[in-house]
Amino acid sequence: xxxxxxxxxxxxxxxxxxxxxxxxxxxxxxxxxxxxxxxxxxxxxxxxxxxxxxxxxxxxxxxxxxxxxxxxxxxxxxxxxxxxxxxxxxxxxxxxxxxxxxxxxxxxxxxxxxxxxxxxxxxxxxxxxxxxxxxxxxxxxxxxxxxxxxxxxxxxxxxxxxxxxxxxxxxxxxxxxxxxxxxxxxxxxxxxxxxxxxxxxxxxxxxxxxxxxxxxxxxxxxxxxxxxxxxxxxxxxxxxxxxxxxxxx
DNA sequence: AATTGACCCAACCGCATCCTC
DNA sequence: GGAGGATGCGGTTGGGTCAAT
Numbered sequence: 599x600x601x602x603x604x605x606x607x608x609x610x611x612x613x614x615x616x617x618x619x620x621x622x623x624x625x626x627x628x629x630x631x632x633x634x635x636x637x638x639x640x641x642x643x644x645x646x647x648x649x650x651x652x653x654x655x656x657x658x659x660x661x662x663x664x665x666x667x668x669x670x671x672x673x674x675x676x677x678x679x680x681x682x683x684x685x686x687x688x689x690x691x692x693x694x695x696x697x698x699x700x701x702x703x704x705x706x707x708x709x710x711x712x713x714x715x716x717x718x719x720x721x722x723x724x725x726x727x728x729x730x731x732x733x734x735x736x737x738x739x740x741x742x743x744x745x746x747x748x749x750x751x752x753x754x755x756x757x758x759x760x761x762x763x764x765x766x767x768x769x770x771x772x773x774x775x776x777x778x779x780x781x782x783x784x785x786x787x788x789x790x791x792x793x794x795x796x797x798x799x800x801x802x803x804x805x806x807x808x809x810x811x812x813x814x815x816x817x818x819x820x821x822x823x824x825x826x827x828x829x830x831x832x833x834x835x836x837x838x839x840x841x842x843x844x845x846x847x
Numbered sequence: 848a849a850t851t852g853a854c855c856c857a858a859c860c861g862c863a864t865c866c867t868c
Numbered sequence: 869g870g871a872g873g874a875t876g877c878g879g880t881t882g883g884g885t886c887a888a889t
Contacts, residue, residue, distance in 0.1 A: 700857075
């Protein structure tokens with residue numbers, strides 16, 4: 599079953615965006631909002647693929663983006679989340695307001711990998727590696743403690759992802775590094791607080807429950823009993839509210 | 848000053864998943 | 869239930885920048 603191309607490639611620009619294109623895209627989204635990326639380029643007068651517009655907006659033009667260097671705190675958050683989630687950059691980005699998955703992915707590949715290696719930690723497995731000295735150094739950094747079983751198991755790569763024959767993808771899918779049956783990062787103290795979000799103000803009419811599964815990339819009902827708890831039954835938390843900015847899992 | 852290589856990051860590509868009909 | 873369109877995600881790449889030689 600062939601898929602039609604996402605756009606008419608013969609009539610689209612590629613490569614770096616010009617200032618004018620940026621301005622057109624921003625102006626259009628300000629006026630009409632995000633969404634309907636496929637039709638956006640034509641409506642906005644852009645000779646671009648919808649995917650390209652979306653990417654440009656998400657990764658560069660969005661007004662809430664935080665530019666500039668990552669802080670040490672952000673580094674540590676990324677490292678900890680990566681230990682749980684693997685290369686789920688969008689989920690990691692969801693915990694870092696103002697950062698994009700692309701930015702985090704690039705930052706991981708260019709900075710954090712090296713930082714972890716310098717600590718004697720394998721960036722894919724998050725476990726000590728190399729010489730005994732390096733392992734000792736890493737062990738001192740990684741306080742053995744209880745991992746978060748629910749998170750760790752829920753974040754296991756899907757069979758489809760792990761069965762990919764794409765080398766890069768398979769490397770990403772094994773980012774947890776644990777072989778089958780082996781607990782993922784059993785000796786990590788991830789120090790992530792997991793619990794229900796703080797109760798919303800009493801006068802917040804639109805507040806909805808937050809399902810952790812949403813942020814872990816799980817689909818409705820997948821390893822998740824939240825639906826059963828919902829009074830409305832099957833629909834329940836079919837659509838989970840993304841976490842607000844600054845709201846952490 | 849010219850060259851080279853490493854580094855960085857924006858953007859592209861292909862695939863997976865969701866949604867609608 | 870299945871087909872096809874739309875969107876999102878993660879890996880990879882191309883080109884710009886900068887430091888070292």
